[in-house]
Amino acid sequence: MTSERTYHHGDLRRAVLTAALDVIRTEGPGALSLRDLARRAGVSHAAPAHHFKDRTGLLTAIATEGYERFADALADAPDLRERGVRYVRFAADHPAHFQVMFQPDLYRADDPGLLAAKDRATAELRAGVTGLPATGRGDDPRLTGVAAWSLAHGFATLLLSGNLGGAVGTRDPETVFRSLAELLFAPESDHPGPHQGHGA
Structure with missing residues (x-):
């Protein structure tokens, strides 16, 4: 009776997604099983299939939600550097979504809802490049x-996999990323040329 009530109120889908994200965060996408997720959510083993059909459908839903949240996170960032900071922040705040989003072999890449969410996120990423000053x-x-x-994806991936401990140390990763972005994307005039700084 409890499962039926949850199902009719639309909470079952969210409960299964939440359980799936927990599994992905701790064990990776390969550990996902609809039967196990049903057990974790406290519903019948057939219930998740009603919403997602199969494991691939579930991962497609996770990727779609990830891209939607990703686009929201990038929206209205003032410049390219801050879009990169938000990229890193999104990965740190949503590691399970981040894992799935960039592995298209896990989900249905031609799903219309996924494509719409991905297009929106891509547009937000590209907006950061539009209007950049020429750098030479x-x-x-x-x-x-x-x-x-x-730069942003590599930094985020290395951060999530624990490979930046020595480089970042106790510093805030977002602050470190800002410094890297300034080094690589500052206008050419901000970098001394071969004769600058030598009294020439």
Whole structure:
């Protein structure tokens, strides 16, 4: 009776998603099982399939939710650097979503809801590159976007996997990332040329 009431109130879907995110965060996506999630959520083993059909459907829902939250996190960031900071913050705050979002072999990449959420997140990422001042390092905004994405994604991935302990230490990771972004994306005039700073 409790499971039926939960199902009709629409809480079952959220309960299964929450249980799945807990499993992914601690054990990885490979540990997911609809039967185990049903047990964790306290419902019949067939109940999750009603919402997600199968494991791939569940992971598609997680990726879609991840991209929606990701787009929200990036929205209205004032510049490219702060978009990168929000990227890192999102990964730290939503590690399970982050794991799934960038492994398209786990979910249905052609799902319409997923594509819409992904397009919105991509638009937010690209918005940070639009209007950047010329740096003298090339004028292809796509390559600039890839460079910025690589920096943020690489930093976030290394942070989540525990590989930045020595480099970051006790410092705030977001502050460290801001410093890295300034080094790589500051205008060319901010970097001394071969004869600057030598009294020439």
